[in-house]
Amino acid sequence: MGVIGAYVFVSATFTIPDAPARAAVADGFAPYFSQRWNVFAPKILRVNSAMQMQVQWRDDDGELVTGDWIGVTDMEFAAVRGIPAPSRVSKNSVNALGAYLERYDEVSEQQQERVQDTFIQRDDDGGFEAIPDEDLLAELDELGDDPDAVVSLIRYDYMLTRYLTVFGEAYYDRPIERVRWQAQYDRPNDFLHRFDDERQFPLSTTTFGWRQAQAPDDPSLIAVFDEVQDRYAGEDRS
Template sequence: MTTTAEGAPEAGVSEGRPSARRSGGVMAAVAAAMTLAIVLGYAFVAVSFTIPSSPTRPAVSDAFSPYFSQRWNVFAPNIMKVNRSLQIQVQWREDGELQRSEWVDVTDIEFTSARGIPTPSRISKNSFNAAQAYLTRYQSLSADQRDRVRDTFIRRTNDGAFAPMDPEALLEDLDDLGGSRSALVGYLRYDYMLVRFASAFGGAYFDRDVERVRWRIQHDRPNDFLHRFDEERQSERSYTTFGWRQPAVAPSDEVRAIYDEVIERYTGR
């Protein structure tokens, strides 16, 4: 006697399991391909940044350096021996007279806000990175250009008021002092950025409408390793001070509100 199961499929008709296996195989292949692409992409970026001289580094630097970067000056023989910080000073008017603030160490304020935090935000190195980049561009100028940019960039108008120097006229004046024009353009762009930053930060810090700003870079060389516990310093701090700049435009209300929050977060006031 032959027993048949009720509803058994006819010969040659699939129940669906082979199709499910094929679908699962396709998904696994796609997942493996995506994983491989991610690993290869990460390896490419890692190699580009960790090899000191890589032909691919400039191509990926702009896109990835805010999130993934490596500075080789933490290793010998080119270890960084000087700590640098950005300090700003601002001026505002009271009863028509210019008032001058004390120097404010922006880098120290940012570092203080991150102390004791295992994974601090990269924004806590904002002014430190700016000081390093600005100084590098400054050092690429000729000696005469470096002397000039440490002076003021403010001009007097026909009605006796003060205004920022015209960018094109300033560029031509500095270009006549020799040096690389491309290096000069790179420096002036960063200088303009620092004007905007110092104006916004200083205005929020002192709660004033800032009319002029200037900055200096402090160079602090710690004692050598064998003298690390000595109270007496082996070398005094030094400064590279730049002249007064007048912002072409005041920070917008939106920017001012952002920096008000930054100052409140950093200083608690």
Template sequence: MHDSAAPSADADATPQPRRTPRTPGQGATVAGILTAAIVAAYVFASVAYVTPSSPVETAVREVLSPYFTQRWNVFAPNILKANRELEIQVQWREDGELVHSDWIALTDIEYAAVRGIPTPSRISKNSYNAMSAYMSRYVALTDDQRDRVRDTFIEAADGGDFRAIPNSELIDEIDELGDSRSSVIRFLRYDYMLMRYAQAIGEAYFDEDVERVRWRVVRDKPNDFLHRFDDERQTEVTTTTFGWRMPWSEVDPAVAEIYDDVIERYAGR
């Protein structure tokens, strides 16, 4: 028999607060006010930018520049400001006498292999990458050390002959001119690598047993964009030349074969 006194299920339900219905035009009004405020702020900032110099214009630029100022390098953050090339010169003996070559533009030879190719191989940047790493270690040295490493690393030996300065002596000599022995060692390691690289390329290029090598970094900065059509250069070509080095080991035959192929294909020799 149904007990009429028993509480119903609806009696235990938690009462819900009554919501005030939003009028249909309230959301559109808020959106309109926000849109009008944004447009007004944009118009104010735009007018401030184009008006003659004034305290208002200065204040607006200081606030907005960090967020809205755009420069060309936004599309290429690490854009190059100068063209750099690595060039080498080598010496070998003819009839017992040392003769030297002209300067060879290694970077240009490598770029010749990829001209017209939209996605070139990174191997075409061997000399450029080596030059960049070498110069970063060079600028880490003191002024006196830089003067020294741009000089020759060859000294007179017994009997009127010449030899490469031993590594330990060279490190000590350059270290005395600065305050960071580790910077000297890091530089000389890369200097040794470039010496072997120049030796291998030189022997492949001239088909001679190279006895001495040296190199230079050529830096050519183009005119600014606004002066791109000017005949007069804004800056002169700069050259940093490093003195003669004497390799003390022969080039590996497998390495020589690779460079022979590179020179034949891209240098026309």
């Protein structure tokens, strides 16, 4: 009975508007009897991130052609709107971009600026090639003091390069020579402005420079992405 009586007393203290004992009781029992709305979503996302990509290829005359920016995340989400339990494949770019940005945030500002630049250099024959791994790592290590964070970022950078190479080759149906991507950040209007037509916060982007394309070891991967993109974009696919 004593436990029940104590529980009723504390509960009443929190619910009666002007209870004299409320302040004293709150200090000791608030962690157990009160909650905030974010208990249902402790890490509410204020900004939506989306991946966009751009590729380059050679035409029949050997000239370098640059494609338009492709909204990879927009294509994925277009295929699952209104579906309560979508396939995991519809979040490929969101998951990949999120993992990449986590690693990007762990390096110094100088290293971040370098990562936003190209990873391509001139070769001895006057063409272009990827900067060798050891040279790239050495250059980045000079700009910060956490080599492990650099290695983690560059490994995922290579993964994104391979992923977007396959995505680009399936999309354009031609060999891709270079790829680059950008993260687009979209912060929705605050709750009080949720019905406003005017955007409260402008879109912003972070662009990561050109990488030498990484052709897939297994050509059948392109066929897989080709099928997925047909499902993503349908008749709107170029």
